[in-house]
Amino acid sequence: MIGIVEARSMLEATIQIEQKRILLFVTHLSLNPFLHHKQMKKILNEISKSPIPKLVxxxxNMKPHSKGWNEITNNLHDAWEIAGKGDGNTYPSIRPKRRLDYIFTSxxxxxxxxxxxxIEPGASDHLPLRIVFSV
Incomplete structure (x- = not known):
């Protein structure tokens, strides 16, 4: 039996808001535990390279307070834990039962x-998450 591994990537962009630069990272981690762990290590390595404020x-594809969540929140803050109300579930978009989508901040x-x-739950299988922040 041959397994199928989805290609994953991480987008990195630097934006400037009123003379302040912010590093943005957007990603989609694997469901495979081994690959998920490797991807987490890569992300943590990349975000540690710069002192610029970060949104990741x-x-x-992990639960709140899981091993992976604990790893990332040792370095960044979970925006939902800071300012969200309710369970924060985003998946599936129709009657969400799981919290899989996150915004982490420095x-x-x-x-x-x-x-x-x-607004438009049929647009994706996940609901979007939005935060209001300042640097």
Whole structure:
């Protein structure tokens, strides 16, 4: 039997808001535990390379307070834990039962609000997550 491994990637962009630079990372981690762990290590390595404030977001395919969540929150803050209300479930988009999507921030970013967007649940199998923040 041949297994199928989905290719995964991470987008990195630097944006500037009123003379302040922010590094953005967007990713989608594997469901495979071995690959998920390797991807987490790579992400943690990449985000440690710069002192610039960071937002790291995407489909993490992990539960809150899981081993992977604990690894990332040793370095970054879970925006939902700071400012979200309710369970934060984003998957599936129709009657969500799981929290798989996250926005993590560096300590130099203040999060004032976090919400799940329910406007067009058929647009994806996940609901979008939005935060309001300042640097």
């Amino acid at each position: 977001m995407g489909d993490w 300590s130099s970013i203040s999060v004032f609000a976090a919400e799940i967007i329910h």
